[in-house]
Amino acid sequence: MHQDEAEVLLKSTEGTGDYKFEVSLRITAYFRGGSIFDANTVTFHCDPVGTNYETSYLEVTFDDWSKVVAIRDFLADCFSEEVIDRRAMTIEVEDGVSSITPWGKPANEKRGLEEMTIEVNEDRIEFMQSGNLLPYIFTYEESNDDGKDQKNAKKLLNFFDKIISLHPDFEPGIEDSENPGFEPLFNRYRVESLLSEVVSSESDLFCDYQKAVREFEDEEYGDSIRDLGRAAEKLIEILAFEIYDEETVSSNMTGRLNKLDKTEEGLPSFIGKTISPLWWLRNEVSHPNDYEIAEEEALYALLCFQMASEKLIGEFLNKQEQ
CATH class of the missing domain: 2.30.31 (Transcriptional Co-activator pc4; Chain A)
Structure with a gap:
């Protein structure tokens, strides 16, 4: 019973x-x-x-x-x-x-x-x-x-x-359609908690991320990736200015990702590689073409951003402070 x-x-x-x-x-x-x-x-x-x-x-x-x-x-x-x-x-x-x-x-x-x-x-x-x-x-x-x-x-x-x-009809651990919208891997509140450690809740980074999540929930996958791309750009900017002198940081996202990928090792390189697929998807939806973003790709982009946040804020920045 x-x-x-x-x-x-x-x-x-x-x-x-x-x-x-x-x-x-x-x-x-x-x-x-x-x-x-x-x-x-x-x-x-x-x-x-x-x-x-x-x-x-x-x-x-x-x-x-x-x-x-x-x-x-x-x-x-x-x-x-x-x-x-x-x-x-x-x-x-x-x-x-x-x-x-x-x-x-x-x-x-x-x-x-x-x-x-x-x-x-x-x-x-x-x-x-x-x-x-x-x-x-x-x-x-x-x-x-x-x-x-x-x-x-x-x-x-x-x-x-x-x-x-x-609850008699709810199993939070299952991975089928009985619980629509419940994704065990993706945790928006974990990401928001991490972001609040480096920016305020009124910042563009924080607001762009929250907007991207809302758009994903509303099945607006292209818009979700566009806003997530803006948030990712600010996340990479935080990493770049933590590693390099300001005058040596590229003025564009592609240059920053390439530099992290080709000249860095360890967590900085990993973070750059994690954001790269998201950035590719963002470029696809930002230019006129026939490419349609699927739900799985938008979720993948959110997971990329979550992993990058966990590695940057949860690990790399903490190591820099020690």
Whole structure:
């Protein structure tokens, strides 16, 4: 017998003198459809004690449970290190409802949501959008003069692990069409986490990469490779200026890739060779011809960029600092 739903209750308390600020967040996952909730629905019910609002609520229905895996992976990346800058992930939903209820007033409700945004800003985790007091919680159960315990971060990840494993019709490890859109090798949030180590989330590099992923998900494969090519050019620029004097760096991408391939060894050469297939595809879609980019080629380009990011940021730049 499979479970039909699972739930977790998270609470945060922050002491400031004689006053304590409290917030609680109840998250419930519904695996199967019923008379009240559709299948693959997650609800967030928040009670922010000490604010002008009595409660806030979010209900989202996913077309596939792999979206829950993506949320879990994003949070895991955020919690694995100190979050210095705000980091956010927007994910499409099949349907959704959000509401906030001021004290003594009717609820302000919005239906027909098409996406949700998960935002992590230092210790605060918001499940919708910054600034509108929709469901949120903190990474800690209690914050006081003795510090922060970070227990909620662990509980939150454990809950997402639980609802992924308990879902009766979802197997995240399979490699067939039962989970459309779920690619075990490609992890966009791993790449975003790496990029955030060298550029800001508002930089052209970061934005071009995010746009390329969205276009891939929308099956706009040519556009995806064009934007990924721009991101790759900036990634190679970071590598080139790390190795060479500025006056010796070629002004074009082809020259930089050739120099890395012909004069360098080890990781720099490997990174250049990893980007080269992506750059070839980018040139194909940027010039008038009959070449049509397939989904497999666009995914391959994203994997090339991911591998180059892992080798450049995760290994080469770290070695340079040692």
